[in-house]
Amino acid sequence: MTLAFDMILCLMIVGTAAAALLMRNALAAIVFFIVLGNLLGLAWLAMDAVNVAMAEIAIGAGVTGVLLILTRQRLMALGDDLVSAEMPGWLRTGALVACAGFAALIGSAVLSVAPADDLGGSIAALMPGLGIENPVTGVLLAFRAYDTLLEAFVLLGALVAVWSLAPRGAWPQRPAALALAENGGHGVAAAFGRLLLPLALVMAAYLVWAGSDLPGGAFQAGTVLAGGLIIAAIGGAVSWPRADDRYLRVALVLGPAVFLIIGLAGIAQGRFLFYPPGFEKALIVAIEYSLALSIGVTLALQVAGPPVAPDHEG
Amino acid sequence: MDTTDHFMLAAIALLLALALALFRAWHGPRAIDHVMAAQLVATSGVGVALTLGAARDDASMLDAALVATVLASVAILAFVRERRSTGRKPRETQP
Amino acid sequence: MTLTDYLVPALLYVGVFFYAAGSLGLLRFQDAELRLHALTKADNVGLGFVALAAALHWGSVAAAVKIAAVWLFALMAAGATAQLMARRAKTSAERGSDE
Known part of the structure; x- marks a missing residue:
């Protein structure tokens, strides 16, 4: 059942991220960005990384969302119509290739860390000297x-x-x-x-x-x-x-x-x-x-x- | 099924309910509809954190739920504060 | 099996039901005011029942207090934001704008 939860969450994260990129309406894009932050927070919770989950929900979804909403209001007050300019095709393709390359780079970096390198264990061994437990x-x-x-x-x-x-x-x-x-x-x-x-x-x-x-x-x-x-x-x-x-x-x-x-x-x-x-x-x-x-x-x-x-x- | 499974099942159900709300975030049509969808997603997220915490027996997830409730209301307030005088260009300041 | 073993899932699924109802309402209702009504059901009642189930499951005073804080806080925030959103929806409708 945990697997089903993880799968659904993963699909929703990818879908929400795509929606945040594709929306033409600036407010809708911001909303999807906030939703993405919340879902990423849940993903960190599902991986038992509660520290990161809190930070993601508070900063990624909360404060960044507020910043974007206020920016939109500011732009509207300045008379901006909030419609993104048409981009030439080569720029779109270039951006896509660059992002895909970056994602592949990060992916390979993450996958190159051996699952059993026991980084947590070596930190746990040092923790008693600090008098704290987190x-x-x-x-x-x-x-x-x-x-x-x-x-x-x-x-x-x-x-x-x-x-x-x-x-x-x-x-x-x-x-x-x-x-x-x-x-x-x-x-x-x-x-x-x-x-x-x-x-x-x-x-x-x-x-x-x-x-x-x-x-x-x-x-x-x-x-x-x-x-x-x-x-x-x-x-x-x-x-x-x-x-x-x-x-x-x-x-x-x-x-x-x-x-x-x-x-x-x-x-x-x-x-x-x-x-x-x-x-x-x-x-x-x-x-x-x-x-x-x-x-x-x-x-x-x-x-x-x-x-x-x-x-x-x- | 023991209690842990029930909580996990409830977490999945809440996730699906959250996914439903995303259609409203997509279609709108009014600005307030997008924002209401965001609010429902945040509340469902708090629900998922509570159920997940119970399923995993991890009390610190309750703290995460608490943080999520506080920060969710900030975005809504930022949205409703919008001034009515939109479309007015402020005076240019001379450099 | 004790009483709690039956009570916890029951409360949990009642909560899930209200969440689902809130989502469906947000999706199906005609206008913003009706949708807001649906939204607050998930906020208040849905979260309330889920919180009750979680508190019973934990069975400790400390966890129960924390869960109660989550729910009371959500109630307070939902009450304030729902009213503000309703006002906002009303004024923007009066001006005839989508905003």
């Missing part, structure tokens, strides 16, 4: 901490790139408000946002804490926090701060900075990103909580877009 957190925050540190800075750099698109005169004002128009069910959205933001905070805190031993972690928690912030902003329960707000700046750099400082402190012990014995879990949890806050605020502000001059909002 091997994914172990890899992300200890064994491959370089990658995660760089990712944290990449995310921050992406926000800097978004901000640098602010028109002259808008810097350092606030991003355009996301709030609903007053007559369009404003009260419902406001109540929902006010209720949801604290719940999202609690859930994010729980996901980081659970992330030491169970699936979860800073990226999933940060995305949930960003979701709560975006909903509260749409409800008008929170308004975006100015881009030069001091507390905002602290929240943005806290995660990467704490990570970097702890990493540099490791040099005193011998090498970069070395956690002194006995303090591994405390340091990892400290990094993860600050990262979750920074990721949440950064993602929410990336969705909000660059600052705009106060006189032409929206």
Whole structure:
């Protein structure tokens, strides 16, 4: 019966991906992209990779979907008709060949990994030294901490790139408000946002804490926090701060900075990103909580877009 | 059939129900129809996560279901906030 | 066989039935408002019964609380989004646009 489930899910994933590519209507394509994210999340669940499933559902389906929907609204407000231009045949064929080649490359790379190389086993052998039980957190925050540190800075750099698109005169004002128009069910959205933001905070805190031993972690928690912030902003329960707000700046750099400082402190012990014995879990949890806050605020502000001059909002 | 099989069967049934909703996502015809289909897919996904978690005896899948419920409503809210004043080109800013 | 062994599948399939009904309604009903009505059945009742079955199956307080949180949260979100979507459908219909 598990086989039947897997087969149906695989067919649906391929079908949804094709639909997302083929739809002419931009909104329908976005919807199929969100559905694809949800189905991929279910596929990761079916493979018992709950960490990845959470990340895919939260980032792939959730935040990316919101980003696409808001982009569509922005384009419509700019007078774009959202019809994709006709492409010459050679470009279509070329794109198809390039994508097929890329897929074949990835496929061969995945298939070249021997099923019995026991990567999980070698990580499991190292885990007791960390005092945490989730091997994914172990890899992300200890064994491959370089990658995660760089990712944290990449995310921050992406926000800097978004901000640098602010028109002259808008810097350092606030991003355009996301709030609903007053007559369009404003009260419902406001109540929902006010209720949801604290719940999202609690859930994010729980996901980081659970992330030491169970699936979860800073990226999933940060995305949930960003979701709560975006909903509260749409409800008008929170308004975006100015881009030069001091507390905002602290929240943005806290995660990467704490990570970097702890990493540099490791040099005193011998090498970069070395956690002194006995303090591994405390340091990892400290990094993860600050990262979750920074990721949440950064993602929410990336969705909000660059600052705009106060006189032409929206 | 023991309880685990029942949960697996229910997961398959939910997946098929989800596939039905995709026809509405394809045809529309109105914008709101596409969005409603997305909402139903997300809710069905939460159902699949719950049943799969029960079938596999994996409590962490409940956390995944919780994350999915929060993030599903964000996209819907982003959609309904759309301003009525579409088609207005904002003033060009001089570089 | 205890009572739960019968109760869990029964609740589960009732939940699946409401999900299927929601999907069929979304597919077959005439206009957006009717479809929204079908959609909320899957959201609220379908998920509710599936959650009840899962909670009984787990049989632990911690899991039950978490599952209850999933359902209550989904109820709240479904209530808010359904109303907002209905308003949106109404205003766009009044303007005579497909949006």
